[in-house]
Amino acid sequence: MHHTGAATGGVSDIYVAKQPIVDTRDRVYAHELLYRSSMENRCSATDADHSSAVLMANALQVTGCMAQGAQDRVFVNLPRNTLLREDYLAMPVGRTVFELLEDVEPDSEVADGVRRLKAHGYEFALDDYVGDRGYETLLGLADYVKVDFLLTSPSTRRSIVQYLTPYGVRLLAEKVETEDEIDEAKRLGFSLFQGFYYARPKVIQGQSLNVGASARLRLLKLVNQAELDYDEIENAIKTDLAVAHRLLKYINCMAHGAPARLNSIKHALAMLGENVVRKWVSLTVFSSGEAGGDHPMVSTCIARARFCESMADEFPQHIGPMHLFLFGLLSGLDAVFSAPLDELLVGIELPAEVRVGLLGGRNELAGMLDTVVRLERAEWDSADTTCADAGFDAAKVRHRWRDAIGWSSEITRLAA
Numbered sequence: 001m002h003h004t005g006a007a008t009g010g011v012s013d014i015y016v017a018k019q020p021i022v023d024t025r026d027r028v029y030a031h032e033l034l035y036r037s038s039m040e041n042r043c044s045a046t047d048a049d050h051s052s053a054v055l056m057a058n059a060l061q062v063t064g065c066m067a068q069g070a071q072d073r074v075f076v077n078l079p080r081n082t083l084l085r086e087d088y089l090a091m092p093v094g095r096t097v098f099e100l101l102e103d104v105e106p107d108s109e110v111a112d113g114v115r116r117l118k119a120h121g122y123e124f125a126l127d128d129y130v131g132d133r134g135y136e137t138l139l140g141l142a143d144y145v146k147v148d149f150l151l152t153s154p155s156t157r158r159s160i161v162q163y164l165t166p167y168g169v170r171l172l173a174e175k176v177e178t179e180d181e182i183d184e185a186k187r188l189g190f191s192l193f194q195g196f197y198y199a200r201p202k203v204i205q206g207q208s209l210n211v212g213a214s215a216r217l218r219l220l221k222l223v224n225q226a227e228l229d230y231d232e233i234e235n236a237i238k239t240d241l242a243v244a245h246r247l248l249k250y251i252n253c254m255a256h257g258a259p260a261r262l263n264s265i266k267h268a269l270a271m272l273g274e275n276v277v278r279k280w281v282s283l284t285v286f287s288s289g290e291a292g293g294d295h296p297m298v299s300t301c302i303a304r305a306r307f308c309e310s311m312a313d314e315f316p317q318h319i320g321p322m323h324l325f326l327f328g329l330l331s332g333l334d335a336v337f338s339a340p341l342d343e344l345l346v347g348i349e350l351p352a353e354v355r356v357g358l359l360g361g362r363n364e365l366a367g368m369l370d371t372v373v374r375l376e377r378a379e380w381d382s383a384d385t386t387c388a389d390a391g392f393d394a395a396k397v398r399h400r401w402r403d404a405i406g407w408s409s410e411i412t413r414l415a416a
Contacts, residue, residue: 303408304328
């Protein structure tokens with residue numbers, strides 16, 4: 001198996017790159033965190049949502065709260081799906097600034113997602129802004145706007161600053177490489193600066209204890225109950241050193257000195273709150289590929305999960321993307337864990353249609369699973385037939401399946 005870092009005795013290497021953001025007095029104001037899969041200082045990921053999830057999980061492990069001072073901030077890239085699914089909720093409130101990637105369309109869904117993000121207490125930055133119109137709503141929500149000095153000319157930068165003045169945002173000069181560019185940015189009113197002039201991104205290597213398969217499955221069940229049972233979740237975490245280790249490090253990042261005041265793991269979970277507990281466990285479970293060791297069905301289940309999630313627009317709203325993700329993920333776990341699927345599903349709260357589709361009933365989800373199985377076997381004609389029977393567009397289904405296969409390969413490779 002190809003490994004991205006050494007892994008011995010249940011310990012694996014994890015990586016994060018960070019680059020300082022400084023103020024007008026050259027004091028470090030924040031760090032931008034960047035995804036890395038090795039000590040090689042470049043991003044090798046092909047899926048923005050997966051790399052964002054791994055980055056957030058690794059950041060809490062590697063950098064020990066990511067910044068030393070209580071007021072220091074971290075800037076983290078935020079892809080569209082991660083924003084809309086609110087997968088960012090595990091990050092510390094009040095210290096995390098999420099940057100909306102420049103390729104994200106500024107539509108109403110994104111604007112509503114940013115409003116929710118800010119309502120949770122996070123700050124928001126618009127990245128690589130080049131003066132385009134159509135961003136008025138997002139500019140009204142932004143705390144920071146980043147302007148790339150490699151992508152813009154001096155005249156364009158002057159126009160951008162003039163246009164942004166009514167919005168009252170903090171201007172961050174990105175990719176500044178010379179003293180002349182720093183001087184120009186200061187004259188224009190930029191108050192924050194980032195680029196090779198100050199420092200190149202620095203890769204930080206750390207180690208993380210791998211989370212065992214049985215503990216993952218148990219936690220996945222517990223946090224997908226309609227009502228969280230903190231006593232049960234506490235007991236599950238107590239039996240797995242890796243999960244407890246991650247939780248303590250995470251709590252330490254969320255509130256300085258908190259572990260010394262904690263009475264129990266249950267107390268720690270209660271501090272986080274229900275939504276963050278669900279997101280934290282999901283991030284822990286899905287950010288690595290060790291759910292079933294080297295079993296060949298693991299990558300298949302991951303691909304199925306991704307594919308089913310992408311089909312959310314084909315199903316009623318009460319069957320949401322997370323339920324569809326679980327549908328695909330759980331569809332092969334009987335093979336992975338050598339146990340009947342109906343037993344594995346005990347304790348997992350799922351819509352009736354999802355449970356029926358998993359357990360052999362005939363409905364639209366079962367039709368989708370039939371299609372997936374035929375695609376896995378390269379039975380293209382019969383896959384097209386099941387698409388037609390289920391009312392799916394065959395070309396769209398094949399495209400989404402190819403994307404899911406690529407995503408599964410990447411997440412498995414990075415977690416190996």
